[in-house]
Amino acid sequence: MAATAAVTERTSEPPKLRIIPRVREIVACREILANLVRKELKVKYTASVLGAVWSLLNPVVFLAVFTFVTVVLGNNIPSFPVFLLSGLLAWNLFSVALGLGARSVVDNANLVKKVSFPREILPLSTVGVSLVDFALQSSVLLLFMLVTGFGFRASSLLLYPLAFVDLVVFTVAMVLWISALNVRYRDIQHLTGLALLVWFWLTPIVYPGALVQAKLTSFHGFDAWNVFLLNPLADIVFGFQRALYATVSPNGRAVLPPVSTAWLAGLLLAVLCASLLLLSLTWRLFFRMSGDFAEEL
Amino acid sequence: MPAAIEVESISKVFKLFREKPSSLKARLISSRSRAEDFWALKDVSFDVREGESLGLIGHNGSGKTTLLKVIAGIVRPTSGVVRYRGRIAALLELGAGFHPELTGRENVYLNASFLGLSRKDTDRVYGSIVGFAELEDFMDNQVKFYSSGMLVRLGFAVAVHVDPDILLIDEVLAVGDESFQAKCLGKIRGFQKEGRTIVLVTHALDTVRQVCDRAVMLDRGELHAEGAPIDVVRELRYALLRRDPGFVPEEGTKEVELSSVELIREDGSVERPVRVGEDLTIQLDARANRPVTDLVASFQVLDSANFPVADGREPIGAIEGKKRVRFALRHIPLVPGHYFVTVGLASGESGRVYHVQTQRYWFEVVDEEGRHEAVELSVDASVEDL
Numbered sequence: 001m002a003a004t005a006a007v008t009e010r011t012s013e014p015p016k017l018r019i020i021p022r023v024r025e026i027v028a029c030r031e032i033l034a035n036l037v038r039k040e041l042k043v044k045y046t047a048s049v050l051g052a053v054w055s056l057l058n059p060v061v062f063l064a065v066f067t068f069v070t071v072v073l074g075n076n077i078p079s080f081p082v083f084l085l086s087g088l089l090a091w092n093l094f095s096v097a098l099g100l101g102a103r104s105v106v107d108n109a110n111l112v113k114k115v116s117f118p119r120e121i122l123p124l125s126t127v128g129v130s131l132v133d134f135a136l137q138s139s140v141l142l143l144f145m146l147v148t149g150f151g152f153r154a155s156s157l158l159l160y161p162l163a164f165v166d167l168v169v170f171t172v173a174m175v176l177w178i179s180a181l182n183v184r185y186r187d188i189q190h191l192t193g194l195a196l197l198v199w200f201w202l203t204p205i206v207y208p209g210a211l212v213q214a215k216l217t218s219f220h221g222f223d224a225w226n227v228f229l230l231n232p233l234a235d236i237v238f239g240f241q242r243a244l245y246a247t248v249s250p251n252g253r254a255v256l257p258p259v260s261t262a263w264l265a266g267l268l269l270a271v272l273c274a275s276l277l278l279l280s281l282t283w284r285l286f287f288r289m290s291g292d293f294a295e296e297l
Numbered sequence: 298m299p300a301a302i303e304v305e306s307i308s309k310v311f312k313l314f315r316e317k318p319s320s321l322k323a324r325l326i327s328s329r330s331r332a333e334d335f336w337a338l339k340d341v342s343f344d345v346r347e348g349e350s351l352g353l354i355g356h357n358g359s360g361k362t363t364l365l366k367v368i369a370g371i372v373r374p375t376s377g378v379v380r381y382r383g384r385i386a387a388l389l390e391l392g393a394g395f396h397p398e399l400t401g402r403e404n405v406y407l408n409a410s411f412l413g414l415s416r417k418d419t420d421r422v423y424g425s426i427v428g429f430a431e432l433e434d435f436m437d438n439q440v441k442f443y444s445s446g447m448l449v450r451l452g453f454a455v456a457v458h459v460d461p462d463i464l465l466i467d468e469v470l471a472v473g474d475e476s477f478q479a480k481c482l483g484k485i486r487g488f489q490k491e492g493r494t495i496v497l498v499t500h501a502l503d504t505v506r507q508v509c510d511r512a513v514m515l516d517r518g519e520l521h522a523e524g525a526p527i528d529v530v531r532e533l534r535y536a537l538l539r540r541d542p543g544f545v546p547e548e549g550t551k552e553v554e555l556s557s558v559e560l561i562r563e564d565g566s567v568e569r570p571v572r573v574g575e576d577l578t579i580q581l582d583a584r585a586n587r588p589v590t591d592l593v594a595s596f597q598v599l600d601s602a603n604f605p606v607a608d609g610r611e612p613i614g615a616i617e618g619k620k621r622v623r624f625a626l627r628h629i630p631l632v633p634g635h636y637f638v639t640v641g642l643a644s645g646e647s648g649r650v651y652h653v654q655t656q657r658y659w660f661e662v663v664d665e666e667g668r669h670e671a672v673e674l675s676v677d678a679s680v681e682d683l
C-alpha cells in the first residue's frame with residue numbers, strides 16, 4: 001500500500017466548507033445514507049402493526065376532517081380532495097423532515113460519538129425518509145386522480161418539477177440548520193413542533209389562496225399579500241396546487257390566486273435562488289458546528 | 298519507510314461546564330465564561346510505523362479513547378496534526394455504530410457502510426463475518442437482544458473484514474469470552490503478518506506484552522513513556538503504585554544503603570528469561586554509611602497482578618562497610634509471566650527502614666520448550682494386584 005495509499009490529515013483548523021468536494025464526499029458515502037434511510041423507515045414502521053399504512057393514513061384523516069369542516073362552513077371548494085392533498089403532501093414532506101430532522105443528530109449520538117462519516121448524512125437521511133413517504137402518498141393521490149378522472153393540464157404541470165426542487169432544497173436547508181442548533185440547544189426540537197403548527201396555518205393548504213389574495217391585497221391600505229408570499233412554503237404550495245389542481249377558478253369560483261403560470265414560475269425561481277442561498281448559509285453553519293458534535297452530545 | 302500514523306503535538310481541550318447549558322434559557326442565564334478548560338490531551342507526539350502494532354496504555358481517563366477519536370476523525374484536535382496513510386477501521390467501545398432496533402444482519406450492512414464497504418462488497422464477505430462472529434443463529438434477531446459479548450464479536454468481525462490498512466481497537470476485546478479473545482488475537486497476529494498497522498488500547502497489560510511491538514503510555518493526557526512494551530508496562534505499574542498514597546518507589550534513612558541488586562540466573566546471566574524449574578538468585582549488596590548492629594535484609598516477589606508469590610528475610614547483624622546477601626530461589630515453580638521484586642534493608646529491633654526499593658527489579662519466567670504444564674507436580678504412580 002505504502003506509496004499509493006492516500007494520506008489523510010486531521011487538524012484543528014475550523015473547516016471551511018468547499019461545496020463541490022463535500023458533495024463528492026457525501027456521494028461517496030451514499031451507501032451509509034441509503035442504510036440510514038432504510039434504518040429510519042424500519043424503526044418508524046416495524047414496531048407498528050400497520051407499517052407503511054400509517055404514512056397513508058395521515059392524508060386520509062386530514063382529508064376526512066377538512067372535508068367535514070369545509071362542508072360545515074359551507075365554503076366548499078370543487079374537488080376538495082385534490083386541492084387539499086396537492087398542498088398537504090408538499091407540506092408533509094417539509095414537516096416530517098423537519099420534525100424528524102431536528103432530532104436526527106441527537107438521536108444518533110451513538111453513531112456520532114463512535115463513527116466518523118459526513119454528519120450531513122444524518123439530517124439528509126430524514127429528508128430521505130420523508131421523500132419515501134411523499135412518494136407513497138403521491139402515488140395514492142395520483143391513483144385517486146386517475147380513478148376519478150381528474151384531468152391534468154400540461155402547461156401548469158410543468159410547475160411540478162420546479163416546485164418539487166424548491167421544496168427539497170428549502171427543506172434540506174432548514175433541516176441542516178435546525179438539526180445543528182438542536183445539538184446545542186435541545187429545546188429547539190420542541191420549538192420546531194410549535195413553529196410548524198403556526199407555519200401550517202400560515203400556508204394556504206386548507207384554505208384557498210384566492211381568498212387570501214382578495215383579503216390581503218389591500219389590508220388596511222397595506223399590501224400584505226406580498227408579505228404573505230415571503231413564506232416560501234406558500235409559494236411552493238401554490239406551485240403544487242397549480243400543477244395538480246390546475247384550474248384557477250373551477251366552476252367560476254376563484255380558488256387559486258389568479259396569477260399567470262409564468263408569473264408563478266418566476267416566483268418559484270426566485271424561491272429557488274433564495275433557498276439555495278439559505279442552503280449555502282445553513283450548510284456552512286452545520287459544517288462548522290459538526291466538528292464538535294461528538295463532544296457536545 | 299513512511300510512518301503509517303504520525304501524531305504531531307496533538308492537544309485536545311474539552312470545555313467542562315459545571316452543568317452543561319443544553320437549553321436556550323440555561324445558555325442565556327449562564328455565560329460561556331463559566332466553562333472550564335480541561336486538557337484531555339497535551340502535546341502528544343509519536344509515530345506508528347507501517348506494519349507495527351502499538352499498544353496504547355494508561356489509567357482511566359488518561360486520554361486513550363480521546364486520542365483514538367482524534368485519529369479516527371470523530372473529534373477535532375485543539376491543536377496539532379495527525380496524518381495517516383490508507384484506510385482506517387476504528388473499533389471504539391461497545392456496539393459502536395450499531396442500532397439496537399435493527400437485526401444483526403442489517404447492522405452488519407450499516408456498520409460495513411460506515412467503514413466504507415459497498416453493499417456488494419458486504420454481500421461478498423457477509424458469510425465470513427457471520428462465521429467469524431459465530432452468530433449464525435442470531436443474525437435475524439434485533440441487536441438490542443444481544444449480550445455484550447455478542448456485540449463485540451459482531452463489531453470485531455465486521456472491522457476485520459473491511460480490509461483496513463490501519464486498525465484501531467479500543468478495549469473491546471476484554472468483553473469477549475476466552476475462546477473469542479483467542480480468535481481475535483489470532484486474527485490480530487494474521488493482520489500483523491500481512492503488514493497492517495494496529496493500535497490497541499487495553500488494560501490487559503499481558504496482551505500488550507504478547508502482541509505489541511511497541512507501547513505508548515499516556516498519563517493525564519500527556520505522553521509519559523514510549524518504548525518496548527515490557528518497559529512501558531512496567532512504567533505504568535510503577536505509576537499505578539505511585540498513585541497509591543502509601544507508595545514510595547524508594548525510601549529509607551540510608552544509614553545502610555542498597556548499593557547493588559542483581560537477579561542472577563543459573564548460568565550467571567542477569568538478563569535472559571528464567572525457565573520454569575531453574576534457580577534464580579537475588580543478590581543484594583549492602584553498604585553501611587554508619588555502623589549498625591541489627592541489619593535485616595528482605596525481599597518480596599510479586600506477580601503482574603501485584604500479588605505476592607514469594608518472600609524471605611535474612612538477619613545480617615552488625616555491619617561496618619559492605620556485605621553481600623544472596624537469596625537463592627530453587628526450582629522456580631512459577632507460572633510463566635513477569636514478576637517484580639521488592640528488596641529492603643531494615644533494623645531488626647526497631648523496624649526502622651534503612652533502604653527499600655519497591656518493585657524496582659523484574660524477571661520473566663518462560664516455559665521450557667515442549668512443556669505446557671503451569672506448575673510442576675510430582676506424581677507418584679503405583680500399580681497393585683487386586
Ligand SMILES: Nc1ncnc2c1ncn2[C@@H]1O[C@H](COP(=O)(O)OP(=O)(O)OP(=O)(O)O)[C@@H](O)[C@H]1O
Nearest residue numbers: 294295296311337356357358359360361362363364
Ligand atoms: N466530550 C467530552 N467532554 C468533556 N470531557 C471529556 C469528553 N470526552 C472525554 N472527556 C474527558 O477526557 C478525559 C479522557 O477521556 P478518555 O475517554 O480519553 O479516557 P481513557 O483513557 O479512554 O479512559 P478509560 O481507560 O477509562 O477508557 C476524561 O477525563 C474525560 O472526562
Ligand SMILES: [Mg+2]
Nearest residue numbers: 361362363467
Ligand atoms: Mg477509553
